[in-house]
Amino acid sequence: MAQIIVTPVVSLADEPVKICVFGLKPTQLVTIQASVTDERGILFHSRAFYRADSSGEVDLERTAASGGDFQGVLPMGLFWSLRSVKPFQRLIKRDVMGSPFRVTLDVYDFLLFKTDPAAQPVASQVTERWFVKPGIERTKIREGRVRGALFLPPGEGPFPGVIDMFGGIGGLVEFRSGLLASHGFASLALPYFGYEDLPRTLTEVDLEYFEEAANLLLKHPKVLGPGIGVIGVSKGAEIALAMATFLKHVKATVFINGFNSMNGTPLHYRDIHIPGIPYYEERILLSDSGAIDTCYVFGDPLSPKYQDCVLPIEKAVGHILFVIGGEDRSCNSKRNAEEAIERLRHHGRNNSQLLFYPGAGHLIEPPASPFVRVTVSPGVLQPLIWGGELVAHSKAQEHSWLEIQRFLRLHLGKPSMSRL
Incomplete structure (x- = not known):
């Protein structure tokens, strides 16, 4: 069974996270998609295509994205390339104290070229990106x-x-x-x-x-x-x-x-x-x-x-x-x-x-x-x-x-x- 692990799952918004996918077939092609909805209800998303290694793993710190919104080894590329489905919008956190951005990372066992609500991921993980640490x-x-x-x-x-x-x-x-x-x-x-x-x-x-x-x-x-x-x-x-x-x-x-x-x-x-x-x-x-x-x-x-x-x-x-x-x-x-x-x-x-x-x-x-x-x-x-x-x-x-x-x-x- 495929599994995606984000470490740490809760972090400050300016801190890097490690993203790994396990349990894939050797050399399998997958799409990893990131998505987040801002306080106005506008959806932002990004996606990249990866080929699993011989062990059925994708590690964004060493696996190059072959396509999607970027190419190459970019561990934070899915966060860097988030863009809105409504044109020309900027992702800005307005309520920094009340809630984080909850970014969902989905893995699809095929190449997902556009947003498809009917598409079912084989693995998902939600990560919290806070703009204040506890005690602020x-x-x-x-x-x-x-x-x-x-x-x-x-x-x-x-x-x-x-x-x-x-x-x-x-x-x-x-x-x-x-x-x-x-x-x-x-x-x-x-x-x-x-x-x-x-x-x-x-x-x-x-x-x-x-x-x-x-x-x-x-x-x-x-x-x-x-x-x-x-x-x-x-x-x-x-x-x-x-x-x-x-x-x-x-x-x-x-x-x-x-x-x-x-x-x-x-x-x-x-x-x-x-x-x-x-x-x-x-x-x-x-x-x-x-x-x-x-x-x-x-x-x-x-x-x-x-x-x-x-x-x-x-x-x-x-x-x-x-x-x-x-x-x-x-x-x-x-x-x-x-x-x-x-x-x-x-x-x-x-x-x-x-x-x-x-x-x-x-x-x-x-x-x-x-x-x-x-x-x-x-x-x-x-x-x-x-x-x-x-x-x-x-x-x-x-x-x-x-x-x-x-x-x-x-x-x-x-x-x-x-x-x-």
Whole structure:
């Protein structure tokens, strides 16, 4: 009798699992399919074809997929390649505390080329993928103007504090903060538009809001001072760089595929005003599927007419880690990072580090997050092309996640393990 074993069967969503199938006929061809339904009821699935060895076993750590959604020896390929049956959807965990993603792994004793509700698997296993480990505390934040959710590891701490931001998706996005807390960080998932009484759309970046959030995090008794970290992707990376520039208690900044200047929206901070480079929508490229490529929409920050839009990051007192995908089709993040690093060096600063991943796209997230090249995005009428290639992007997520944690611990300090 065929049997599929997943080890561990319950894990954090950023942890690898081992998948093995036993009890097959020697050299038998099989399909292994992964499927999960998100909180909206949308089904995501992936499948790969394997040939059992002479003992009737398939071990994804050593058996190459011959076809399906990928080829080769990719132990986590079924998680990397999960895609929705409804086009252009992104798999995001919304309720990180209440439930995990329950991913079903089915084995079929034939080649399954498309979803067939009548098809009966010969073996199945459900694995739970959590975004918080046991003991994580989540507190909804509604203090002053600040909105969000604070995730704290179990124990007394103190823990290094991190503000976690996303981009144009808006709202409150918590899955990365839950994982950061699971690895020992006090993480504040910080929305800045499209949530509760915050502005519905982003028309300006009021840096005093982000300063208030930083002060709120720092004064928490379980947060290890004297500084905090910031991590952001896309527009969140732009804001993170602005925080690093003007807020002296930002000691470590993780910049994931963003801009070194203000784009579209101006920045205000006390008596400082930085205008935004206008968008050039006529530069949008259209794909055959109707998705749009926005890589050329943004103005050149090196242009003399936009010099007052560039962030003066040489003022940053902390360290900056640039995480860049070489196939980012949302923006030219590589050029932005190179210009930022050159500006720092020109001013005699040696406080930056670059992680460059040639085949990665825009949405570099924690490991095992499904690769998405094109998705719909709030406020945009057509799907957006994010870029990247499955294997290179997924490996970039694995490597960068470890480096991000190492960087934050290096510059913020480690939690007081003796008090956990």
